Amino acid sequence: MLDLTPPPPVRPIILGSTSRYRRELLQRLRLPFTAATPLIDETPLPDETPAALAQRLALAKARAVAAVYPHAIVIGSDQVCDLHGRALGKPGTHEKAVAQLQAMRGQTVLFHTAVSVVCQQSGFEQNALSRVQVQFRSLSDAEIERYLQADQPYDCAGSAKSESLGITLLDAILSDDPTALIGLPLIATARLLRAAGVELP
Numbered sequence: 001m002l003d004l005t006p007p008p009p010v011r012p013i014i015l016g017s018t019s020r021y022r023r024e025l026l027q028r029l030r031l032p033f034t035a036a037t038p039l040i041d042e043t044p045l046p047d048e049t050p051a052a053l054a055q056r057l058a059l060a061k062a063r064a065v066a067a068v069y070p071h072a073i074v075i076g077s078d079q080v081c082d083l084h085g086r087a088l089g090k091p092g093t094h095e096k097a098v099a100q101l102q103a104m105r106g107q108t109v110l111f112h113t114a115v116s117v118v119c120q121q122s123g124f125e126q127n128a129l130s131r132v133q134v135q136f137r138s139l140s141d142a143e144i145e146r147y148l149q150a151d152q153p154y155d156c157a158g159s160a161k162s163e164s165l166g167i168t169l170l171d172a173i174l175s176d177d178p179t180a181l182i183g184l185p186l187i188a189t190a191r192l193l194r195a196a197g198v199e200l201p
Contacts, residue, residue: 003194010117013198016065016076023158025184026075029193029200038064038076049111050082053130058114064124069122073196077184081158082110090155096118097148097159101169104158105139111158113180117192124196128188134162135172142170 015026015031023035038061042067044053055078081088083104091097111132118125139147151165160166162173162181179186190200 001095003048009153011073011120012069012124012135013193014072014074015030016063016074018060019077019155019183021183022077025186026189028179028186029190031198031200033075036065036069036074038062040064042078044087045127048087048104049085050080050110050133051085051114051129053087054078054080054112054114055116055127059118059125059127060086061088063120064117068174070083073117073124075184075188075189075193075194076116076118077114079111079113079157079180079183082112083107090157091159092154094148094154097154098144100159101136101139101148102141104136105144107136109134109136109158110172111181113185115185115189115192117189119191119196122196124126124129126192126195128185128192130175130177130185132173132175132177134158134174134181137169138170139173152164157191 015033015035040060046169049091058076062074067075083197088100091100114129116127151161153159153161160169177185177187
């Protein structure tokens, strides 16, 4: 007897992010995807922990894009640098980057990277959080200045690109997913995409 059951729909994948780092990471999974800008307010809530902030914003980004493209599988992600409970975002300017790196030198810093996958039409919504522990070297002011002039990481939470020259600022990285530190935890992302019905590899 012929099986006349229609195959499940192949849903487009959308990355709800403007980050080129996340786009480059997602390309590693060799899946066709497009990117869309999530229009959300990223202001932290009163007394919100860095981990909670990352999780809330990742889900808000995915939901915002899914509301516009309800048939799509949408990926949202956010990263927050956590210096002893204080959230450090993207510095934006040279002066703020200097201040961030001066505060982090010789310190153990946590990077919380959250990912959410949402499909409004199918009712799918799952989230994951990856934590990376980073030990910064006791950096001199001259080292900080040379690094910032060379790498200009003003769009990176914590003012350091570990995938670039920023690796020289560190003594150690402890993580179960090295891609989480760059901005999108691919192990967790792949797990959530499989749960949403995407075939990987």
